[in-house]
Amino acid sequence: MNYLLKTEPSTYSFDDLKREQKTIWDGVSNPVALKNLRGMKSGDQLVIYHTGDEKRAVGTASVVSVDASDVKNPRVEIKFGRAIPHPLSLVDIKQNKNFADSPLVRQGRLSVVPLTDEQYQILTGK
Secondary structure, three states: OEEEEEEOOOOOOHHHHHHHOEEEEOOOOOHHHHHHHHOOOOOOEEEEEEOOOOOEEEEEEEEEEEEOOOOOOOEEEEEEEEEOOOOOEHHHHHHOHHHOOOHHHHOOOOOEEEEOHHHHHHHHOO
């Protein structure tokens, strides 16, 4: 599976992940986002998306491990992947027909968004 993780860069940025190489992704409160976190598996591919003024997909990561024993606070360990060479903005994403039904576009406040393989490839430039 592939997912997009939204983060406010002033709180935790992709550069922070690059510096630390690994982190625990937690602190999510939306029930749908929590369900998506609990559903993650080791090896799942991730896109890191900066919210706020940037509103763009900036890099990749992957899931190392998932501890969903606390359903209200699953702890997902992720590791740094790579920067996306040509980040797509939310405007670009919304104009792409492959995202028409995506929760990224339809549920703007959702912080953990599942992605199809095609959406992942579009966002990462692969």
